[in-house]
Amino acid sequence: MTAPKTVTPSRLRPGWVIDIVAVGMLLLAALVGFWTTFGGPSFLLAAVGGVVLGLGVATLCAWRGWGILIVTGATVAVYFLLGGALALPHTTMLGVIPTIDTLVALAAGVVTSWKQLLTTVAPVSAADGHLLVPFLIGLVAAVVSASLALRLRRLAWSLLPVVAALFLSIALGVPTAAFPLAQGIIIAGVAAVWMSLRAWWAPQSSAVNVSEADPARARYMRMRRLVGGALVIALAAGAGAAVNAVTAQAGPRSVFRDAIIPPFNIRDYASPMQGFRKTVRDQKTKTLFTVTGLPDGARVRLAAMDGWDGMVYNVTDGGPGSSSAFLPLRSDMATGAEGVPASLRFEIDDYSGVWLPGASVVDDVRFDGDRADELRRTAYTNSTTDTTVVTAGVKKGDAYTVDAVFAPKISDDVLKEAEFANIRQKVSPYSPDDLSAMAADIVTDAETPIEQARALETFFAEGGFFSHGLEGEVLSRAGHTAERISTLLGGDQMIGDDEQYAVAMALAAQEVGMPVRVVMGYYPDGDRKGEPVFTATGDDVHAWVEIAFEGFGWLPFDPTPPEDKVPQDQNTKPRVDPKPQVLQPPPPPQEPVDLPPTVPDDRKAEDDSLNVLGIIGMILAIVGVSLGVLLLLASPFIVIGAWKAAKRRSRRNAERHSDRISGGWDELTDRAIDHGARIAPGGTRVEEAGVMASTLTLPAATALAVRADGQVFGPGEPTAEEVDAFWREVDAAVGDLRGATTFWGRTKARLSLRSLTGNGRMAERMQELKDAAAARVRREPGNIDKKNTTSESETP
Numbered sequence: 001m002t003a004p005k006t007v008t009p010s011r012l013r014p015g016w017v018i019d020i021v022a023v024g025m026l027l028l029a030a031l032v033g034f035w036t037t038f039g040g041p042s043f044l045l046a047a048v049g050g051v052v053l054g055l056g057v058a059t060l061c062a063w064r065g066w067g068i069l070i071v072t073g074a075t076v077a078v079y080f081l082l083g084g085a086l087a088l089p090h091t092t093m094l095g096v097i098p099t100i101d102t103l104v105a106l107a108a109g110v111v112t113s114w115k116q117l118l119t120t121v122a123p124v125s126a127a128d129g130h131l132l133v134p135f136l137i138g139l140v141a142a143v144v145s146a147s148l149a150l151r152l153r154r155l156a157w158s159l160l161p162v163v164a165a166l167f168l169s170i171a172l173g174v175p176t177a178a179f180p181l182a183q184g185i186i187i188a189g190v191a192a193v194w195m196s197l198r199a200w201w202a203p204q205s206s207a208v209n210v211s212e213a214d215p216a217r218a219r220y221m222r223m224r225r226l227v228g229g230a231l232v233i234a235l236a237a238g239a240g241a242a243v244n245a246v247t248a249q250a251g252p253r254s255v256f257r258d259a260i261i262p263p264f265n266i267r268d269y270a271s272p273m274q275g276f277r278k279t280v281r282d283q284k285t286k287t288l289f290t291v292t293g294l295p296d297g298a299r300v301r302l303a304a305m306d307g308w309d310g311m312v313y314n315v316t317d318g319g320p321g322s323s324s325a326f327l328p329l330r331s332d333m334a335t336g337a338e339g340v341p342a343s344l345r346f347e348i349d350d351y352s353g354v355w356l357p358g359a360s361v362v363d364d365v366r367f368d369g370d371r372a373d374e375l376r377r378t379a380y381t382n383s384t385t386d387t388t389v390v391t392a393g394v395k396k397g398d399a400y401t402v403d404a405v406f407a408p409k410i411s412d413d414v415l416k417e418a419e420f421a422n423i424r425q426k427v428s429p430y431s432p433d434d435l436s437a438m439a440a441d442i443v444t445d446a447e448t449p450i451e452q453a454r455a456l457e458t459f460f461a462e463g464g465f466f467s468h469g470l471e472g473e474v475l476s477r478a479g480h481t482a483e484r485i486s487t488l489l490g491g492d493q494m495i496g497d498d499e500q501y502a503v504a505m506a507l508a509a510q511e512v513g514m515p516v517r518v519v520m521g522y523y524p525d526g527d528r529k530g531e532p533v534f535t536a537t538g539d540d541v542h543a544w545v546e547i548a549f550e551g552f553g554w555l556p557f558d559p560t561p562p563e564d565k566v567p568q569d570q571n572t573k574p575r576v577d578p579k580p581q582v583l584q585p586p587p588p589p590q591e592p593v594d595l596p597p598t599v600p601d602d603r604k605a606e607d608d609s610l611n612v613l614g615i616i617g618m619i620l621a622i623v624g625v626s627l628g629v630l631l632l633l634a635s636p637f638i639v640i641g642a643w644k645a646a647k648r649r650s651r652r653n654a655e656r657h658s659d660r661i662s663g664g665w666d667e668l669t670d671r672a673i674d675h676g677a678r679i680a681p682g683g684t685r686v687e688e689a690g691v692m693a694s695t696l697t698l699p700a701a702t703a704l705a706v707r708a709d710g711q712v713f714g715p716g717e718p719t720a721e722e723v724d725a726f727w728r729e730v731d732a733a734v735g736d737l738r739g740a741t742t743f744w745g746r747t748k749a750r751l752s753l754r755s756l757t758g759n760g761r762m763a764e765r766m767q768e769l770k771d772a773a774a775a776r777v778r779r780e781p782g783n784i785d786k787k788n789t790t791s792e793s794e795t796p
Helices: 016-038 041-064 068-087 100-118 132-151 156-171 180-201 206-213 215-247 256-260 272-282 372-377 435-442 449-463 482-490 498-511 612-652 657-674 685-696 700-712 720-739 743-750 761-779 784-788
Strands: 287-292 300-305 340-348 353-355 362-368 379-382 387-394 399-406 464-466 494-496 516-522 533-537 541-549 553-557
Touching: 016 041, 016 132, 016 156, 016 180, 041 068, 041 132, 068 100, 068 132, 100 132, 132 156, 132 743, 156 180, 272 300, 272 498, 272 516, 272 541, 300 387, 362 372, 362 379, 372 379, 372 387, 435 449, 435 498, 449 464, 449 498, 449 541, 449 553, 482 494, 482 498, 494 498, 498 516, 498 541, 612 657, 612 743, 657 685, 657 700, 657 720, 657 743, 685 700, 700 720
Parallel strands: 464 494
Antiparallel strands: 287 340, 287 533, 300 516, 340 399, 353 387, 362 399, 379 387, 516 541, 541 553
8 A cells, every 4th residue: 555645735825826916017017117228019028928937936936945046946947948938039949949059148148138238229129139138137036026025024025126127127228218107106006005915914913813802803904904005005106196297307317328338420430422423433323222202302311411621521520419419210300390291112222331311301210121120220310410320231122111201392582581590610621712702702792691592502503514524524533622622613614513513512601601511312303203213323313502591491402513514625624733843853772671581381271161069169168157157156055055964964874873863963953053042052952952942943852852862871772773763853853943934044044154163062062972982881781780870960
């Protein structure tokens, strides 16, 4: 007949479900702060999955009564088994089964994911491993908070991990808060209700004692708690709303990202004007991109530039309001703009680069395809100049939609009373010397600002000739350096294309105080205007000038002559001022250079094939370093546990059976000392048992003390069966001792050094050795009768 199975009783207190639900709600309310960091709900699966798994680990370990080491091991196992499916699905097999890449990314992500999140432009992508951060926070915070809630009586300790998760969601996020008012109300309300319900179920609650004597009084106390909890919730919600109303206009909050993420520097990227002539020459007939939905007369904008250094027209570094004030791409950038809204569909073909083709007054950009997240994360925009840069670069196959607002065309009659906008710009020191006088002469007869701008436009458009300088065209050098602009203005005839004329007019406008900038982009010629799809080629690239008017914004001007306006004399040359030729002396002879001796390269060619051993070695190195760190952190606890285990083995495996009985009793007293018993040195076992029974509620100690005395001082040596039975009872008593205390009490006892450092046990151990020696003498033949007449208390 088989013995019945022993069922381990549950260690969960009544109302444990409420604890789990409350911890889950609090953590989800804290982690929802990552909404603005990820730009939407893409992180929720990882965050919710981490919280649910953490709650499951904490509940299982609390139910089974497992200690901190098992809880830690279970958390690590869950992290590696299910972390890939929730946080790194693109590295798993079938989206669930972890691969080697998954395990490597999970091991490294514990250390590197935080830095990656902080150094990536928000909103971050869920596909680049950033989901590890909310998953880790949710998993660890849920395990710790739920374990504390299920094992401790004081609820305040279990709220600390929730506060830590809330702090991390803010500190690792972005300056813009997600749902601050809702977060505050939910966290305060759930915490208040949880505290009330915990008081309801608390076994030490006074309501339990009162209910036995006065049920009416018990109902009154319960109702009082519920009303008090409701008032706390109402006050918390009101306080949260009031604080939010007061601080809502205080500005963005400070986060770690502000101090860590490197600032975006637009000067790291070459001006698109440098490639103007190359686009015309090499991509004249190539389809660069297509635009669907471009309104009649509208232009595709590539970049706006407002600074010239004598070599190239580029953006300036003037801070907010200038062309260098680029911020991460966001939505609703054209709020309040007046005009006709339009949605433009761009599909990239042979175009490539960081400058994103767009439109004026861009409201939002929505990327499509496999690279959508990467393009969105690396996109910066300047709403003042309506210029967007994608640091990852767009290439063939990319597609996106631009929501823009096109301002209606404004006639010169409407602009008669308009003044130039009050925008201060520095006049370039590299402008040609006679340009200031030339610009002043051009606008002398113009009375209003718009007439002055038109005068400059007309001077270049009607007074110059057009040529790209390509094969079969009049000579026209590329570039817009100071020398090239001086040649354009100083020649017998002005010959150039959009690149030279736009820069020349912008420089002239600056000389007479106009706020001006150069814009490069694409637009169709007159025959193709109004077509449903604009196919942009290199022949459609243009540059124009924009001048700002007060109340009307930046308006375009086209100083470039028509393309069919070419000089009649194909041999027209720019006017030059020849200089006398001076024969230069030959350079002095140079000393021969001593070259280093040639050393034969005996190295073998590197094998380009996959180095499987290297990958395995890297994995083992990562795992080894991780285990080494964990072992280093856990080394004090391991040493203490190993020390106590060694003492137990030496007692259990002593040479004499009577010494094993004495060792069993010593094991029990050591565990009692670790749990806080104050055992005076030199006492008998019965006296020690009395202390343990009264201090730790361990009634079995007295029976064990009497049994140990009988077997140690008895007439014969205890048998092996008696030793095993005694040790089983000692282990049962130690288990009862641990089960009667709290989680923190058991942890403190396991890590206690009181039993290892003596605590008065040295004198007791010396007395025990004397007693054992005397007992052995009495058991020798001829001394039995003396033993029977000697009491235990008289033993020396």
